[in-house]
Amino acid sequence: RAKEIGRNNLQVFTEEMAARAHEKLQWQEELREAIAREELLLHFQPQMSLESGRIFAAEALLRWKHPVRGIISPATFIPLAEETGLIVPIGDWVLRAACRQLKAWQEAGLPPLIVSANVSARQFREGNWAERVAAILEETGLEARYLELELTESLIMQDVSGAIATMHELEAIGVHLAIDDFGTGYSSLSALKRFPVRRLKIDRSFVADIPSDGDDIAITSAIISLAQKLGLRVIAEGVETQAQVEFLQKAGCDEIQGYFFSRPLPAHEFESLLRQAGCDADGI
Ligand code: C2E
Ligand code: MG
Ligand code: MG
Ligand code: MG
Numbered sequence: 001r002a003k004e005i006g007r008n009n010l011q012v013f014t015e016e017m018a019a020r021a022h023e024k025l026q027w028q029e030e031l032r033e034a035i036a037r038e039e040l041l042l043h044f045q046p047q048m049s050l051e052s053g054r055i056f057a058a059e060a061l062l063r064w065k066h067p068v069r070g071i072i073s074p075a076t077f078i079p080l081a082e083e084t085g086l087i088v089p090i091g092d093w094v095l096r097a098a099c100r101q102l103k104a105w106q107e108a109g110l111p112p113l114i115v116s117a118n119v120s121a122r123q124f125r126e127g128n129w130a131e132r133v134a135a136i137l138e139e140t141g142l143e144a145r146y147l148e149l150e151l152t153e154s155l156i157m158q159d160v161s162g163a164i165a166t167m168h169e170l171e172a173i174g175v176h177l178a179i180d181d182f183g184t185g186y187s188s189l190s191a192l193k194r195f196p197v198r199r200l201k202i203d204r205s206f207v208a209d210i211p212s213d214g215d216d217i218a219i220t221s222a223i224i225s226l227a228q229k230l231g232l233r234v235i236a237e238g239v240e241t242q243a244q245v246e247f248l249q250k251a252g253c254d255e256i257q258g259y260f261f262s263r264p265l266p267a268h269e270f271e272s273l274l275r276q277a278g279c280d281a282d283g284i
Helices: 002-034 074-084 087-107 121-125 129-140 153-158 160-173 214-230 242-251 267-277
Strands: 040-049 055-066 070-072 114-118 147-152 176-182 199-202 233-236
Touching: 002 055, 002 074, 040 087, 040 114, 040 267, 055 074, 055 087, 055 267, 074 087, 087 114, 087 121, 087 129, 087 147, 087 267, 114 176, 121 129, 121 153, 121 160, 129 147, 129 160, 147 153, 147 160, 153 160, 153 176, 160 176, 199 214, 214 233, 214 242
Parallel strands: 055 114, 114 147, 147 176, 176 199, 199 233
Antiparallel strands: 040 055, 055 070
């Protein structure tokens, strides 16, 4: 009897595993086709200078408009894209779409703005990454200084010297770099000194409980003063409340990004925001 239950359980277990594997394959197939079917799109979230109160940049955030499942968040499909290597063509698509959109806004006469795009480890480690970036800039006609690439600490720490070499190649092209989700990835401070980056992005997990959590206040203040001492700019992610803005302003944070100011927006809505609020990338 016990044996029978065991066998039945095993059967349920393997059926479930098979179902899950099948589902994953199906996702993979759909994601592979998403580019050609034009189901990928970018939303743009403004980054604002606390000094001038103006928008200076837009972070491009990927969305997948699935014909049946609706809009799917990158947190759901980026891991699958990384696992399967699909992140490489998807990442190229993101970069091209972000540069093209910014170029279109420039040609429409909007004031200078920077666009920042997220880069995944697999993409970054792909040989000739800097050349690919240069080719996309060339193809879209966007000047390199208007592009910023967001690298996570964990991406860099996987291979510090390799990452630094690629970062220097990107710097030579004229592209700017930021470290995303800063504070979550155990990068050593001595390595940080060697990174040719312009900006640290304080992870939103540290910002969320400001001003009530004393530890988060301490960590955020420390990151801000570290950035200042290293001559880097610093932006806080995930800023949602007035109290957070006030704290960050007092602590000397340069910039903010978050729902307090605006959610990520479809391109046409972002454009309306720019027309209303203006923007200024030259001050930074
Ligand atoms: P991230 O680069 O750290 O982007 C910030 C995330 O925080 C975005 O989530 C944004 O919508 C969200 N966010 C912004 N302000 C607030 C706020 O005030 N409160 C809260 N709770 N959340 C806020 P999203 O768009 O879902 O993206 C999640 C992550 O997916 C990104 O984190 C990034 O790591 C990754 N990702 C997005 N687009 C791309 C892409 O094109 N390529 C790659 N490789 N990764 C991407
Ligand atoms: Mg980012
Ligand atoms: Mg981030
Ligand atoms: Mg984050």
